[in-house]
């Protein structure tokens with residue numbers, strides 16, 4: 513244990529916070545604001561941030577990447593029952609159809625109305641270009657069974673084209689094409705104007721690229737969805753984004769427990785296993801995942817942890833009410849080592865270098 517953590521652990525009272533898993537979740541069905549709520553419902557999940565166009569976005573959402581078909585629908589059902597009102601999707605995740613069925617069932621069962629839920633999807637790299645945006649968004653809407661999204665993001669600022677079989681291409685092979693980002697953004701502005709989505713934004717966009725885009729944009733992106741956790745706090749970018757009215761959504765907030773990248777030579781331990789995270793969790797009487805999510809929320813991010821486990825979905829949600837003391841935040845800040853798990857090097861670009 514580091515000297516800092518030893519000092520921190522000594523300084524903290526044993527349970528300085530409300531015990532998050534008990535006090536912020538209901539232990540049995542009860543009434544909150546006149547509505548009957550199921551067991552495990554986390555009231556704080558209604559907390560929103562106002563985007564730069566006035567749309568309210570719940571600060572915590574459910575991630576759906578790597579949530580396998582057959583599991584993702586149940587995860588969405590569990591999340592909505594727990595009080596999540598924000599679901600993060602993407603066409604490339606290959607599971608929007610099942611997410612849509614779960615949403616439709618929750619609406620039919622009276623768990624939520626369409627307007628209660630904030631649904632995000634993302635434009636994949638093979639659909640860049642002004643005229644490709646609306647058809648790609650409409651395909652997502654069809655799979656999700658919705659008539660509009662709440663947020664649509666350019667997933668990665670790299671335009672790709674599937675390589676034709678006659679050029680030696682197979683199902684998976686792609687090549688880089690030269691489509692200016694401003695042209696794709698013009699398509700994003702059109703789908704916003706057409707009411708197909710309530711807000712538009714970007715993802716994986718470095719400061720320089722985003723700054724460049726602002727030069728030609730009529731609509732300032734509402735969001736940049738980026739990898740963010742104590743190993744990669746991206747503080748400078750987040751401050752710059754805040755100055756420009758761009759909200760950060762933190763992806764892989766738990767360090768994506770399943771990535772092979774954790775096993776790379778010289779890699780730090782998976783975030784959830786870092787002794788500092790474990791010690792802070794013990795000191796504040798929360799779980800490691802809750803500590804990591806609370807750290808991100810304290811930075812001003814919105815967070816979208818992925819889980820297909822109903823128990824973890826509720827556990828993660830409870831972090832919305834967890835406020836870490838300053839010395840715990842400081843100890844977690846000290847984990848910054850620039851460790852990025854998703855660099856998109858497979859696109860052929862070193863996006864972040």
Ligand SMILES: NC(=O)c1ccc[n+]([C@@H]2O[C@H](COP(=O)([O-])OP(=O)(O)OC[C@H]3O[C@@H](n4cnc5c(N)ncnc54)[C@H](OP(=O)(O)O)[C@@H]3O)[C@@H](O)[C@H]2O)c1
Nearest residue numbers: 575576577600763764765766767768769801817818819820
């Ligand atoms: N814009 C982008 O390019 C981009 C990139 C990556 C991710 N995202 C979005 O961000 C979401 C979250 O990021 P992510 O999926 O990379 O990683 P993450 O949320 O950091 O981690 C997910 C992993 O943590 C496990 N987990 C969840 N809750 C846990 C808990 N309480 N205790 C221990 N383990 C727990 C999950 O397993 P179980 O499911 O088994 O619980 C899963 O293996 C994605 O699902 C996606 O929606 C966007």
